[in-house]
Every structure is written in structure tokens, then in C-alpha cells.
Amino acid sequence: MEVYTANAIRNIQSNLSVEADVDTTTNEKHNEDHDYSKHYFQILIFNGDEEDGKLELVYGTKEDLERKYGLDPSYLPAKGVQIDQDFLQQGSADYSTLRFLLQGRKLSQIMTKTWLDPKEQDVNTKIIKKIFDSYNIIPDSYWLERENKLESIEDIQLQRKLLDIQEKTGSGNFKKDLSALLIRPTHIGYNSISLVLLLSGNAYYKDKQGDYIRIYDDSILSTYETIWEYALDLSWDTFYAYRIDLSQAAVQQKPPFTKVTLGYPPRPDQFSLKQDNIKTWVNATEYYSSDNKYSFYPEKDSDDWKNQKLNVVAPPYPYMPLTTS
Secondary structure (H helix, E strand, O other), rough: EEEHHHHHHHHEEEEOOOOOOOOOOOHHHHHHHOOOOEEEEEEEEOOOOOOOOEEEEEEEEEEHHHHHHHHOHHHOOOOOOOOOOOOOOOOOOHHHHHHHHHHHHHHHHHHHHHOHHHHOOOOHHHHHHHHHHHHOOEEEEEEEEOOOOOEOOOHHHHHHHHHHHHHHHOOOOOOOOOOOOOOOOOOOOOHHHHHHHOOOOOEEEEOOOOOOOOOOOOOOOEEHHHHHHHEEEEEOOOOEEEEEEEEOOOOOOOOOOEEEEEOOOOOOOOOOOHHHHHHHHHOOOOOOOOEEEOOOOOOOOOOHOOOOOOOOOOOOOOOOOEEEO
């Protein structure tokens, strides 16, 4: 078991030649040479107001989901965090490590965001908190037909439907299996499917104009990571994330191969963590500016930029979640 403390993160930051366990190129390669329009995906929809709304898990092909909900074509499959190519080119030896660090930073920020004073929370933040608070409750599932009709579907029906698609299109070939990019009910991470879809940028709510908006306007984890690498969980009593290998004493092992537990303790009181500090960390953007001293990247074209020296990775204040992906 690995525990990620501030010192551990700083050690990785100071030694960017260390390889992280994230394959940052797989998703890009698949996106470049494969048409996903007929592939099936799942997205999370929040219906209703932020107080009494309901989460729904919707299955459908990429083209049908995009048509019904007006989604950006780049959202499916999710790419996850991307490093600025001007700072470091993809394929560089240090790329996966920088991406790993940026994922950890973003995870810390999104969780800390739920600690904002309720009076200062926007609609997105309130829904994010709802998802974190109920992350292990599986939403009702719906199947989107080509006629833009949603049909309620039980897990048994869903598994039969997915098995039928797999048998018709798979033939042992990942790219031909139109259901290959779904977290199935048999997947160890299925119980936290709402959290997974939030962190991959595929959770949406309907605004007053009738448009579907991303609840969290970013993608931290890629679709491939959530299926092949990580099963997610939350811990209510630690500020640290940790991950463990999932032992599979069998000839035919099944993904995911790692379980990641994110630290999500109750918000400390005002004496331990001030609201101003929470807001400063939550609002810190990736890029340097004169009023953003906690940027991820250094000032552009500075010596630190040219030497690929990062600015701030972990939260600068105590009692904030330290995370890893």
C-alpha cells in the first residue's frame, strides 16, 4: 500500500525522471485511429434542482448521446488530464510523471471545493458535493434508443444487453467490441460509477435554458484509466489518498488492477482551515499570473518554464486532501 503525503509528492516533484504508473499515450493513440461513433458509453445526468435532484446513469452510443444531450465530441472517450504541449511534449520521458502530479492537484481541488461555505457554492459545486456524499449509491440506469427515447433498465437486463453486444461485435477484438468502453456492473469500480463519471468529465446537469452542462468542466481521469487501471473509493477519515494492487490469482486476470482510495474527511473547523485559504486553493488555476501564486506551471518563457520546473503541486495549506490518481 502506498500513502501519498506532502513529502512524497515533493519527492516526485523534485525527481521528474521517475515514471508514474499512468499510460498517458493509450487514449490518444486510440482516438487518432479509431471511430468511436458506434461505441457504447455511459454518462451521468443530474435531473432536477440542486436540492432535490436525481442522478441517472444513461447508456447509449457516442453519436446518440451527443445528439440527445448536445455533448462536445471530444468528451467521449474521456482523455483525462493533458499537459501543456508547449511545456512538455507528449511522449517525453517525464510526461507521465507530470500528468500524474496534475491529476493529484486537480483531485485535491475538486474535493476541497465542496468545503466552500454553502452560501458561496454555485450549482455545480452543490451537485459535486451530492455526488461525493452519495458516491457508492448506484443511480437508476437508462438505455438510450436511437429514437432518442430513454428506457429504464435493470442490472440483469443491462448485463444481458451488453453481453449480446459483446458477442456480436467483440470476437476477442477490443476495437471491434462496441461495449468495451463501459464500466460494467461486474466491474469492481461499478459501485462508485457516479464518482468515476464526474472525475472523467462525463457528468452533466440541465440548466435553465435546457442545455446540458458539465458538472465539473474538466476531465481528470481518462475512460481507459477508469476501466483498465483504477477502481475508485473514498475514505471519510483520512486526508491522504492511497492505492493498492488488486491481487488476482488466476490465469485470466481482469481489469482494473489497482484500487485507489481518495481521502475525503469532513471539513475542518474555521480554526484549522480558513475559508479564505479554501477559496485560494480552489480558484488557483494551472497557469501563472501575478495574482495566482499557486499555479501549477511557472511563468511562461521563464527559466523555470524552460527547465520544466513546476510551481505548486500539493495544496499549500494544512488540513486539505492530498491526492493521487
